[in-house]
Amino acid sequence: MKKLLTLIPAIYLTAWLGCGGGGTESFEQPSNGGNGDTNSSEQTNPEQGNTSKPAKDKGVIAYTPLTLSNPFFKVIGDHIKAEAEKNGYTVQMVDPDMDVKKQSDQIEDFIAKNVTAIVLVPCDRLSVGPAVQAANRAGIPVFTVDAKCAAENAKIEGHVGTDNFQGGELAGKAMIEALGDAGGKVLILDFKKANSCVLRVGGFKKVIDAHNKTATGKIEIVSELDGNGDRTKGYQSTADALQAHEDLNAIFAINDPSALGAYTAVKEANREDKIKIIGFDGQLDGKQAIKEGKIFADPIQHPDKMGRQIVQMIVKYQAGEKFEAETLIPATLYTKSEADNDPALK
Structure with missing residues (x-):
């Protein structure tokens, strides 16, 4: 099949929206076995207790996430696989490793294989x-x-994701609580290539702007830097911001890996007692950091629900049934109170 000559040159990212990953593709072969351990806000085994025989094979659902190095996307994939097999489909899961050119080639391969x-x-x-x-x-x-395609004239039949704007609003409320009446100066670690992260920052700013209209102690966003959604860039951008803003009071990072990278920079600068960090996602290491006081709070996502619901949407599409073209799952705020009572944590 012809290569996609019109493809915009790939943007080679140095890491993933969670953490750095390998460059090899990962293919999920249909099976009824367990899915292994993953770090996520929901760590249920999607196939546990599923003893029913799968229906006759109806075709292949192909899944290409941002990267499978991020446990969040692996959890989505595991639940896609379990729900698909329950409904008579098999799944092909591949890893583009944050490379849009590789992802486009994978889609080309899916087309050649005439997936469902x-x-x-x-x-x-x-x-x-x-x-x-x-x-x-x-x-x-x-x-x-999880994240939308915003390309012009690219038809998407349905989307399931987090209500990222609402999650950003939760992050803003958590920031107000973390800083208290005094307010303070805030760094945002963003990731503008992902629409979901743009929405998170938008929701965050909406709440902060509304707060500043009546608050005595204002919250000032003094810098907005690329955190690339990974620990390395989160660390580097935070280290730069700490040098530029010696009176920085807090950081909002669009996911847990960049938040954890930020914490490392803050700790190296011996300012962990002065700077509050709000993350996003609810990955296991993020939750553990909240329990240990490294991160103040996280709006958390539910990747298990995303995986199940996107397959349910495909099943309805194939059956010619009506369905909502967009399903947004609300984020929930996770604080130290929840972490202290979380049996999944140490």
Whole structure:
């Protein structure tokens, strides 16, 4: 099949929206075995207790996330696989490793194999557009999970994700609580290539702006830097901000890995007692950091629900049934109070 000549050159990211990953593809073969351990806000085994015989094979659902190095996307994939097999489908799961060119090639391969449906977490919300358009022309429905595709003329049949704007609002409320009446200066570690992260920052700013209209102690966003959604860049950007702003009081990071990278920089600067950190996601290491006082709070996501619901959407699509084109799952705030009572933590 012809290569996608119109593809915008890939944006090579140095890490993933959770942590750095390897460069090899990972293929999930259909099976009824367990899925192994993963770090996520929901660590249920998606196949536990599923003793019913799968229905006759109805086709293949192909899944290409941002990266499988991030446990969050692996949890989504595991639940896609379990729900798909329950409904008579097999799953092909591949890892683009944050590379939009690789992801586009994977979609091209899915088209060549004439899969039943494609589930996508875009490595780049715009640059993946030509690959999605190619699937559209081939008559293969494309669905997105977690992050949307924002490319013009790229048709997405349905989306399941977190209500990231609402989650950002929770982060803003947590920041107000963390800083108290005094207010303070805040750094935002963003990731503008992902629409979900743009929404998180938007919700955060909305709450902070509303707070500042009446508060005596204002909260000032003094810097907004790229955290790339990973520990390394989160660390580097925070270290730079600490040098530029010696009176920094707090940090909002768009996910746990960048929040944990920020904490490392703050600790090296011996300012961990002065700077509060708000993360996002609810991965196991993020929750553990909240319990240990390294992170103040996290709006948490529910990747297990995302995986199940995107398959349920595909099943309805294939049956010609009506369904809501977009399902947003509300985030919930996770604080030290929840962490202290969380049996999954040490």
